[in-house]
Amino acid sequence: MAMVQEKAEAAIPVTTLSPPEGNTTFLGGTSWCVARPGSSPVDLQIALDWACGxxxxxxxxxxxxxxxxxxxxxxxxASYAFNNYYQQNGNSDIACYFGGTAILTQNNPxxxxxxxxxxE
Structure with a gap:
């Protein structure tokens, strides 16, 4: 598996595996993970069911x-569920994918x- 790199910032330790440089918190702000507009309803439902299950x-x-x-x-x-999962899993970009149905935003939803x- 990928080697975990330690960051020099004071961060809450998380127990999820994420790729090195996987943290995507935007500079000077917080990020949220929301459902990507235009995603297939079938794909969104599958991702939502997985996130909540x-x-x-x-x-x-x-x-x-x-x-x-x-x-x-x-x-x-789906936006609410995706973001809840993303925040619980260390804000890593891999935690905001959901089969391509999710996207990061700096706008508080x-x-x-x-x-x-x-x-935060």
């Missing part, structure tokens, strides 16, 4: 009655009572 993302806020359930769209729900997790 085997990926162990916290998907309770996107359940009916949760603060992130509205808008009730696949893109919105939080809205109303729906707060997207950050690494």
């Amino acid at each position: 085997m990926g162990k993302a916290d998907c309770s806020p996107i359940q009916p009655g949760g603060p992130c359930f509205q808008p009730d769209t696949l893109l919105s729900h 939080s809205y109303a009572r729906c707060v997207f997790a950050t690494s």
